[in-house]
Amino acid sequence: MIDDAAASKLWDIPLSNNTIGRRIYDMSKDIEEQLNDKVRDSRFSLQMDEATDSNKDCLLITLMNKYAGKWGILKTPNYLRMISHFATCACLSDKTKYPSFLRTIPSDYYQSRALAHLVKYFGWTWVGAIRNNDDYGNNGMATFTETAQQLGICLEYSVSFFRTDPSDKIQEIIDIVKTSTSKVIVAFMSHMDMDVLIHVLSQHNLTEYQWVGSEGWIVDSQIAAMDIHHILDGAIGLSIPKAHVSGLREFMLDVKPLNSSNNGLFPEFWEALFNCKFRQSASSANIQRECTGDEDLTGVQNSYTDMSLMPIFNNVYKGVYTVAHALHNILKCNKTCNKAVPLDPFTVSFLIT
DSSP states (O other), X not given: OOOHHHHHHHTTSOOSOHHHHHHHHHHHHHHXXXXXXXXXXXXXXXXXXXXEOTTOOEEEEEEEEOTTSOEEEEEOOTTSOEEESSOOOGGGGOTTTOTTEEESSOOHHHHHXXXXXXXXXXXXXXXXXXXXXXXXXXXXXXXXXXXXXXXXXXXXXXXXXXXXXXXXXXXXXHHHHHHOOOOEEEXXXXXXXXXXXXXXXXXXXXXXXXXXXXTTTTTOHHHHHHOTTOTTTTOEEOOOOOOOOTTHHHHHHTOOGGGGTTOTHHHHHHHHHHTOBSSOOTTOSSOOOBOOSOOOGGGOOSTTTOGGGHHHHHXXXXXXXXXXXXXXXXXXXXXXXXXXXXXXXXXXXXXXX
């Protein structure tokens, strides 16, 4: 995430191929336009991501229907409630900065403290720490460090890491780990950054360390699959509590692409899912089998059908039902609802609080 000044500078950087530049721009505009089409009629906010800008300020990125009729990326507007299912940064609990922000997942303040108590439980009092160099990692590790000190745990080192760091910065971290005497590493990181770090650790054969991880990576199946050198063997950490959303799996497996032909992204998703094409020219270099739209999802094993992510889905479920209950009260629903009642975001926001 970058601020406006940094973004303007990017446009001045020439790409090696103007065709590539146009394709990147067209792809980004296509995705933006399709997303706008999906939520254009909505009068409520939609959380997109939590991030930090180039000044390390915490942002909650949202797509918002402005009253002027245009769409844009805004910083936590105060006049509408935003309900997040996955934004855990403790920084977002500051109501002076984010008065409109709500979430259905606990703040990392609690996870950080729990990680410290987990380390203490196993009697590890001399540990190292690696964190994301963003609000997620810095805030999370700050709370962990404070709690660890109260519990008599000492940190031999605490280093920051980001997946775009230059090689010399990454090498410094490797050297610190190699020369350290502690054999326990607490990693407060996202799965994207852990992907990069695992690759580097494997190159240096840094095994036989006890890893303690935040929920950002500890339950990620791709991290486990990538760890072919057994760097993370025995890693422990915290995860979102198990949950079950009744009927969700059946609903997901019942999706039919031809019934959603007005969605430009859906055919692309279906083609990638089943390695087929709905329409292809006879001159295509790689002829694939034709999609029928009746392919069976029940035999597919991937992230779309992976119900181990149910705890995250459950947080989305709770957020949706929070809004639904507010609407239920506004429309005075019993057996039927009074559809004549005018709806506006402010009334709904008031009832959600």
